[in-house]
Amino acid sequence: MYRSYWCLKEKPFQNTPDSSYLYLSSQHEDALMKLSYAVAQDLGCGLLTGVFGCGKTLLGRVVLNNLGKDRYASAFINSPSGSEPAELLRSIVRGLSPQSLPEKKTEIMADSMLEKLNNILLDNIRDGKRNIIIVDEAHTIEDPRIFEQLRMILNFQQEDKFLLTLLILGQPELKDKITISKPLEQRIAVRCHLNPFSEEETGKYILHRLKISGRPDPSAEIFTKEAVKFIAKHSGGIPRRINTLCDLVLMSGFAKKANKIDQDLVESVVKDFNVT
Ligand SMILES: Nc1ncnc2c1ncn2[C@@H]1O[C@H](COP(=O)(O)OP(=O)(O)OP(=O)(O)O)[C@@H](O)[C@H]1O
Ligand SMILES: [Mg+2]
Structure with missing residues (x-):
């Protein structure tokens, strides 16, 4: 309602992860560069932490947008905390290959799902697409089995190359929390942090x-x-x-x-x- 008064085409200060509004402060630029590097070089896992509302979710979206839609398959997991490990896996499979799952959760067991995931990862790569999994709000994860599941996903490799990039996003306490799973922590190739x-x-x-x-x-x-x-x-x-x-x-x-x-x-x- 105030747009024309201030000579604006759109409302400038909407709280949505709209990448066209990205302001690259030096720390956002640094984080974007590191996360994009992790994706481009198949480094496996990247960690982005920062206080609430400072742009983590937005940066996650920007990493994907910058790649171009036809060059990646992605699963964006928004609320990893409530799910069982098998459910998390299911959401990832559904994100990376939306057509591949039956609707009923009960039809899918974790073991068969891991096999399915492996096939999907390989199929996507054959189609010239990178596999990117973004786990947002990861500081809310309480169940160590979820971190363990993420570590297992990182085991999908081919000739020393990761078949996917896992980007883990969350508030600052995530840095300590992720130490629950030392093997996962050790697999983090790039770390970045956003301050106000x-x-x-x-x-x-x-x-x-x-x-x-x-x-x-x-x-x-x-x-x-x-x-x-x-x-x-x-x-x-x-x-x-x-x-x-x-x-x-x-x-x-x-x-x-x-x-x-x-x-x-x-x-x-x-x-x-x-x-x-
Ligand atoms: N660098 C930036 N450039 C432009 N807008 C930004 C930037 N950083 C944050 N914003 C704005 O702030 C809003 C909140 O950012 P975002 O949701 O990405 O924060 P967050 O770190 O994920 O927060 P939370 O920890 O609560 O999930 C975004 O929707 C966007 O409008
Ligand atoms: Mg967020």
Whole structure:
């Protein structure tokens, strides 16, 4: 509703993993480079950790998008914690080869599933596709058998090459948690971590999203320096929180017919909307 007022084609601060809005801070760039390297060089396993809302899921999507749809088969596992190891395996098989599974869970046992997975991995490679498994929210895994299952999946190799890349994403406690399975931990070839943005990065991030959403270049800056400083402090530099606050602030600025977003406006939004 505020788009035309601020000369925008789209809403700039949506909390969705939309890769066209990716802002490559130095740490996002580093993580993307390492994860992409793990995929390109068949290194087996990559680990991406970081605080909530800092872009892990988004980066997972970007790694896939950058490859191009016809060059990979992927399974994106969002909630690995509730599942039994066999169910996890089933989700992976379904992701990598959607047509290959009967609907009924009971029809599938873990052993036959591993064999099935091996065949699917080989078939995909023969078709010129890489196999990529992304396990998101992995810090929520409590059951050591799930980590063990992931390790077993990494055993699928051919002539010293992994048949798949496993990318494990989760909040910082994952680093300790993954030590439950030493053999899995030892197989992690690349590790990367995302921290919240600094004040300077917060400013660049806001500007970047405004430009992508269509704000004409020289006038992209809507936020004053002081407003950015306040947003950086209040959000702790966490992109998801920056988005939430900036969206409300643009809406409020429109309602008040403001020319710029200044610190007073941001402060009043934080207070009125109880933004945490
Ligand atoms: N580098 C970035 N460039 C552009 N947008 C970003 C970036 N990082 C995060 N975001 C935005 O923040 C939102 C939250 O990011 P994301 O869901 O990827 O975080 P997360 O680290 O997976 O969080 P959680 O631990 O809660 O799952 C994204 O939907 C996106 O809008
Ligand atoms: Mg996430």
